[in-house]
Amino acid sequence: MPKPHLFLCCCIKEKEKLEMNYAIVEASGRQFWLESGRFYDFNSLNLNPGDKIALTRVLLVNENGNVSVGKPCLQDAKVEATVLGHIRSKKVTVYKMRPKKKTRKKQGHRDNLTRVIVDKITIAGKTI
Secondary structure, eight states: OOOHHHHHHHHHHHHHHHTOEEEEEEETTEEEEEOTTOEEEEEOOSOOTTOEEEEOOEEEEEETTEEEEOSSSOTTEEEEEEEEEEEEOOOEEEEEEETTTTEEEEEEEOOEEEEEEEEEEEETTEEO
16 A cells, blocks of 8 residues: 555646646647647747747647547647747767778757747637
8 A cells, every 4th residue: 555645646646637728739740738838849930939820730638637639630729829939959969980991970960940939728719
C-alpha cells in the first residue's frame, strides 16, 4: 500500500490534469499541445511580428475534463495566437567521417522558427 502522502500527491496531480484547458493542434507539419497564455515555437511562418493567426486544424480540446475529439478535426474549434517574432533554434552539429580515409566533414545547422503566443482557445463560440 502506498504511503498516504504519496497517494494524496497522485490524486492532486490527476485532478489538476483533468481540470486543465488545452487543445492539440496541427500546425507547421507537427502536432502541438497548446494552452492559453503560453508561447510556442513553430517552423518558420511568413508573418510579421504582431500579426494575428487562427489555427483551425484542432484535433482535440480538453475543457476541465470534458474532452472533444475531432474526426480528424473539430469543425467549430479554433486557436487564436499572436506572432511574437522570429528566432533561430539551437545549433545542431553534423560530423561525418570515413574511417581510415582521412576524410572528415563538420557542418552546423540551425532552423528558422517563429515564436507565437496563444491568446485564446475557442470551441463552439465559447472561449476556454
